[in-house]
Amino acid sequence: MFASIVSYGLAVGAVYALIGITYNVMFSASRVFSFTAGMLGMLGGVLGALFINGLGMNAVLAFVLVMVAGAVLGLVTEILTVRPVLKSIEQHLYVLSTLAFALMIQQVTAIEYNTEPQPFPVLFPIDPNSWLGIVDQKFWLPVLACIVTVLGLEFLYRCTLIGRAFLAIAEDSYAARALGLPETRLRMASYAIAGVIGALAGFTGAQMLLAFIGNQAILNFYGFVPVALGGMGSNRGAVIGGLALGLFQQAANFLVGGIFASVAVFAVFIIVLLLRPEGLAGAAAARRV
Amino acid sequence: MTDATSPISASKAPAGLLGRLEGSWSWIALGLAGLLLPLLDDSYFGVIAQRAYIYWILGAGLNLVVGYAGQIAIGWVAMLTLGAYTTAALAAGRVGGVEWHPYLALIASGVMGAVFGVIVGLPALRLRTFYFAMTTLGFATIVTQVALAWKDVTGGGVGTPGPVFPWPFDPGWGFYYFCFILAALATWITSNIGSSRYGRALVAIRDAEVAAEASGIAKPKLLILIFLLAGGLGGVAGGLFSSLQSYITPDAFTFEMSVLFFIGILIGGRGSILGPLLGTIILTVLPEFAAPLVQWSTFLYAALLLVIVLVIPGGIADLLDYKNRRPLEQHREIVPRPELLSRIFDVKSGPSAITLANIALHFGGVRAIDGLDLEIRSGEVHGLIGPNGSGKTTTLNVISGYYRPNSGQLKLNGAELPINKPYARAAYRIARTFQTPRLVGGASVLENVMIGGTIDGSGTFAESMLSLPRHRRDEKRLNEAAMRALATVGLESLADVRADRLQHSELRFMEIARALMLRPAFLLLDEPAAGLSAEEIRRLGALIKAISREGTGVLLVEHHADLIFDICDRVTVLNLGKTLAAGTPAEIRSHREVVSAYLGA
DSSP: OHHHHHHHHHHHHHHHHHHHHHHHHHHHHHSOOOTHHHHHHHHHHHHHHIIIIITOOOHHHHHHHHHHHHHHHHHHIIIIIIGGGGGGGGGTHHHHHHHHHHHHHHHHHHHHTOSSOBOOOOSSOOOTTSGGGSSOHHHHHHHHHHHHHHHHHHHHHHHOHHHHHHHHHHHOHHHHHHTTOOHHHHHHHHHHHHHHHHHHHHHHHHHHHOBOTTHHHHHHHHHHHHHHHHOTTOHHHHHHHHHHHHHHHHHHHHHHOHHHHHHHHHHHHHHHHHHOTTOSSOOOOOOOO | OOOTTSOOGGGGSOOHHHHHHTTHHHHHHHHHHHHHGGGGOOHHHHHHHHHHHHHHHHHHHHHIIIIITOOOOTTTHHHHHHHHHHHHHHHTTOSTTOOOOHHHHHHHHHHHHHHHHHHHHHHHHHSOHHHHHHHHHHHHHHHHHHHHHOHHHHOGGGOEEOOOOOTTSOTTHHHHHHHHHHHHHHHHHHHHHHTSHHHHHHHHHHHOHHHHHHTTOOHHHHHHHHHHHHHHHHHHHHHHHHHHHSEEOGGGSOHHHHHHHHHHHHHHOTTOSHHHHHHHHHHHHGGGGOGGGGGGHHHHHHHHHHHHHHHOTTHHHHHTOOGGGSOOOSSOOOOOOGGGHHHHOOSOOOOOEEEEEEEEEEETTEEEEEEEEEEEETTOEEEEEOSTTSSHHHHHHHHTTSSOOSEEEEEETTEEOOSSOGGGTGGGTEEEOOSSOOOOTTSBHHHHHHHTTGGGOOOOHHHHHTTOHHHHHHHHHHHHHHHHHHHHHTOGGGTTSBGGGSOHHHHHHHHHHHHHTTOOSEEEEESTTTTOOHHHHHHHHHHHHHHHHTTOEEEEEOSOHHHHHHHOSEEEEEETTEEEEEEOHHHHHTOHHHIIIIIOO
16 A cells, blocks of 8 residues: 555656646746646646547657647747736736636537546556566656656756746846846747646646546646745745645545545645745745835 | 815715616616516526526625635635535535524525635735635635545535425525525625725725735735625525525536636626626526527636636726716816815824834845934924935835834834734824825725725724614715815815826825825825925925924935925934934035935035
8 A cells, every 4th residue: 555655646746746847937937827737737638648549649749749739838828818917917817817718728628528537548568567567657657757857947947048048037037138038938938838848747647647627627726736835936846845745645545535635735735825925945025015 | 165174975976887877776676677577477587597696695705805805716616515515414414413404504504604715715814816816726626526525415426405495485486585685685785895994995905905004904804804704605605506406416516607706707897896796697697598509608708708807807897987088187286285184183192202223124135224213203304315225215114014123123102113013003193105106096086095094994894794873974984084185185176086097296195195094193205205396396395394283293205305404303314224314404404424425515
């Protein structure tokens, strides 16, 4: 039982962490929390299942197409739902615009695809009795995706010029613009990257979570919890928070049942927000009067 | 010249077409339609109407949360779920084995909704809007999960039957009238709150939180009351819903409903009651006539939400607000009448003083204030000048409680002032204005000024809900006091205009009027002359001087040296967070360092 708690918990946690990173990448570029994060995760699984099972595509081609779809949706999110309301960001209209867009996509999926959970194909033909099959791929795939994403983002932010430009925008978009950085294009690029990460979370997690429209709401919330706990914009916090959340949830599931697990996560979420509004790792921002 | 103290009747006239609709006849028409609908004897219409009433009972509460307080409670449908399961489970005896009377179960639903409304709302008391949106969404997700998993009580995916209310509100038209009465009650209560000082305070928190705090509005306390009310209404709506559905499953509470409630409010317009009510009714009825589109209804709702947010964020109320599109008179002149001040300061208080002793405040490594001593005495104008970044506004923010100094003492008449509680300053009659005017753009000038007197009301939240005599006396008094303050600063002719249509200089005087509502013992002015013409500065100077002669201690942060030396009794010059010089204007003017560092030769 311990092994299944750990493997399942880490795997789900990695998906939560990836969705958390999706939130973070969009937030860093625009100070906007976009409800499309969960939608991207849901769609990664649904599109993958549709391409491979439904259309009989090769897994590699399907993966590439899903990533492209994620990037395109990220761009559409930025253009359609974020840019028009950035001027009046203090009214938080982006909450509604991104939510509306995510719901529209979810509904199209429900009508054109399926409202019931659908199986996701096994991606790698691995013999479960060989040494490679000790841990099922549905568990290590999301963890691997999470590691690759974090390393990739670290490389991008630290070693490339465009990555530094992203950081400059995140730190002070006004000053960055004054330095001549193309803020709008960088923001669009960030949203495209976020789209890819969200879709990756869904694609790699779908053998476990299935291709299901209901994943949208679940990922929206459970993907945000690590962000809130780890501090906004902190990818390290999101990964630690996501894995911890996954393990905690699975342990509670196995030991005391699902009701308690959901309620406990929610209670912890609220209590942490009340005691440390800036997150467990974040620093309090000075108030402006 | 008109008598400034006469109650101004014009201020009662609401703005715009929708505002005029909110006059009584539209309510009477709606009420009659509801009362007479059973004459049609069409049970199909009856059921649709009942659903609309139930949705509106929840929507009325949500309207205060969303439309007034500006909190984006996107998952409020969870209150409906919670209420429905509470009533159904209690009435069916699924909890504790005792079958509750349906009416008692309904009351229990209201209590449950109120309790969870506050729990879900807790993060909103301290955190940014997005977190609250997220907690309500998370709560909605979790309530559904629990409903599915807690089979003993909820019946799980199979569901549980809803109760049947016995006489006098038995199924059919009896239940219809039950829903109708409760919806009417919800409308009445929320519109009473909306037009009370609590409603104005909510809007102030939404649009000008800092100014609301300076006026003595404690956000947490007010929001808890609103969440109690909105949660309770949502719970009651849920209880009724379980009876209307006669059988409830988790599938009955889709997220789509939350979107529907939201759009209803946004279409109607923020800060209105009738608009969201009509919006909710239309959205409930519409799908009945668009059956082929039923599959796409959620998609269409979501698309509608997107369009509203992007195209008309102000809702229909804004579109129809013709009155505020009429051009205002050009070349308006503000003529304050300081002679009216004696009517505002009707109670004289003895001499008092605010003293700062050795106050220091660092932001990281920056020493914003570095050991400052200062005394503001009643009846005097104390000027605070210095170059940019010398700590003037920071000092003002320390006195008004926004910043906690790292060391030093802040006292009023020898007693320590509470630190870090800006909303507690109003009770000490310490008022302030802001470098950038803080206002509720969508409210009238009069309402903006009335916000300043929020703490002077004596009626409780419950009294305002029911529009009891004390509430009505409060409103009358606040209205008169605000008109007096406006007449004093010379803005009474603009009382009914939306505040965001005023010129910059007029906003500065409006802020002073708002501060005067506190009959301030101390008035802190942060660059009140910035952006004013020379003539306006002269009038402002006379007004400030006159206010101080009523016994108020004025702290004036300013860059206009002429104004400072004209009206100040004493002047302190700051440089790099320290006192460079202090004394009478004459002494400062001849102070060698001040002249070389700041004033120039």
